[in-house]
Amino acid sequence: MELNKDKILDLYNTKIKEITSQIKYDEKIKYSHVILFKDYISRLFLWRDVLEINNTHLKTRESHNILIYLNNEFKEIFDLEIINEKSNFNAYFIRLYVCWNIFKSYINFSKYKNLPEPYNPILKIILRGGDIYIHNGVYHIDDFGVSINNILNGKEKYFSPSLEDDFLDFLDLKFKKGELTNFTNYNDIWITYKNKGSLM
Template sequence: MTTHTNRIEKEIWALHQADPRTLEKNIQDKVSSVLLFKDYITRLKAWKKVLQLEYIPLGLNINVDRNNVLMDIAPELGNEMMSYLDFCDYVFKILSINIPGERYKNGVFIYLYVYWQVFKDHPKVKSTMIQYPGLQHPYDGIIKMFRHDYIFRAEGISVRGLTMSNSGIYLPSVDDVFLDFIDRNCQSVSGFTIPEQPKVDELWQAFQDAQK
């Protein structure tokens, strides 16, 4: 089995060099963190719809297979991927990076992000993206939330104490400048003022106006 270890190391170090906090457990109560998770739900649902697969709602845990869009597109890639647990062990043993795991679910999405980067030029992945240009990278938004906050399994899937539902949000951009704008203009997660879609659209318009 080919597991593309050189590419995995390259992508992990790229994440670390861009911002080492991505691979750590952080607690900053960012509103953008919750919105990035909800935006991921929207992206995952879009992929499942295009691929004519059922979106299975969140339960009490994050299931790796249900979130693995690569396997949805090209099941044969499973023969070229380490298991999630082997991936975490490999990253720790070879790179001395301990990805948050067990009840912390950041690692699942780090695993999926890294393998997406490894296989993003696979013919089936590229052809699907070309055929459906509205589709987005499934994981390049949610990976950014780990710089500030984490996903935790409690009595459901939570981000900084808020249990996540299966309702999504569409973020017009996951660029850092817009995420920072959201956090400057919204209260912390502990204030329970998570914007719904109309407020997100309002923030996006205000952000664009501020750039003029």
């Protein structure tokens, strides 16, 4: 499918407005956002491994962009000022999510069918009012400093059992009560959540 720059930009602007209108600005610090971020990083590195992207650092915004490795034509689109405009991480991740969902119709995804959607967890953080930034070289989600070294080194992967708000709110409630330390993995959290009617 041929890339139509004007059509893409019109759709891009429409989708950006739709998403920004859905953001629930909330100053509460939510531990569920940490899990969502680790889920996102794990998904990102599944894609990077398949695409043979060799550098493992994530020190720049651009290092999160896997679209340009899927099709060289995308680089021309990403050179546009509207895409590369300087902004915080939240705004950049919204752009990546929108561009991914527009441009994936131009890619033969059959060989990637077993890979998860990369940017869904990171968008969920933003829609729930979360804040993503780097301070002193460390990623922070809300006010939580998040170590992703084990993910970057391929030692661990983190996947949230669900991206549904009800489950994420359940995680935040358990964290607030100091009960998340009782879980050894996210499957345990999920099982408890599924049985929450008798446990809460």
